[in-house]
Amino acid sequence: MFERDYLIRLLTQAGLVLGKAMGLRQQQKQKEALDLIDEFLGRELRLRSRLAMGLSDEDLLSMLSVTGSPNAESVAVVAALLQQEADLLHDLGETGESVPRYAKALRLSLYMLRHGMEVEGWDVRARVLELQKALEPYEPDTETMRAIWQWHEAEGRLADAENTLYELADKQAVTKAEGDEFYERMAACDDGALKAGELTREELEEGRRQWSALMKEK
Structure with missing residues (x-):
């Protein structure tokens, strides 16, 4: 029960952070939004953005695992937050930082789809389409x-x-x-x-x- 309550709370809090980050983006406060996301990752998942990007996908999924299997909710949250970070960095013209985040978010999302990792209220397929569109101008x-x-x-x-x-x-x-x-x-x-x-x-x-x-x- 404790684990389920934690996961529900994680998804709820992540949704709020994504909403706040999008609001800050509309206000042209991209750096504040990036700080908000990074602080949330560190507090809730003990995972800073720089660490997530520095890890291989396999090592990152291992960090997000419970009893040997990646936790669907945690993977979904990390993928969504990396996608949001990529949008913010793209706004700032930092494509060298945004493109790898789009790519890692896409790979995590595809991993979820391949392994049937469904998360209620999180449309992973829609995110995949968004990520593919964002990556279209770049060589994969x-x-x-x-x-x-x-x-x-x-x-x-x-x-x-x-x-x-x-x-x-x-x-x-x-x-x-x-x-x-x-x-x-x-x-x-x-x-x-x-x-x-x-x-x-x-x-x-x-x-x-x-x-x-x-x-x-x-």
Whole structure:
């Protein structure tokens, strides 16, 4: 009961902080809003923004875990606050600080969707769309591209997943084994799933041949 009460309080307080930060943003008080968010993270989650950005996604999720599994509410709050920080830093022209925050917030949000981590009252899918739009003008880093690749596959968008696989290959950010395993998973799908994912069996096999040829070249 104590844990549940804490999580409800965390979500409520985070919502209030986000509201206050947006109000400060409208007043052109971005730095005050950034301080408000950072203070909240430190008080409620023992996590300053700089620390969150300095940790790998895996280490950050580990910090937000209870009994070995990331806590959905904590992950949702951190992702939302990083997104708000990114908006504020973007306003200040600090794209070198805002873009990595958008990207980490997106990866955390995609992690939630892939693992079915639902939080009542928090529309994670809507946040993903907002984050994708914010990142459109920028070249995605490979870590974020890998998260998008995994998300496309998990959502059944198989053609999009295949396209992202090749983008990762162009950046040398995926291994031959990972691509081979991807095609094995796709081959195990029935024709209905392939059609829903905008792939035919013939296109899948052609893609697999092209992947093998590409890997031999490398």
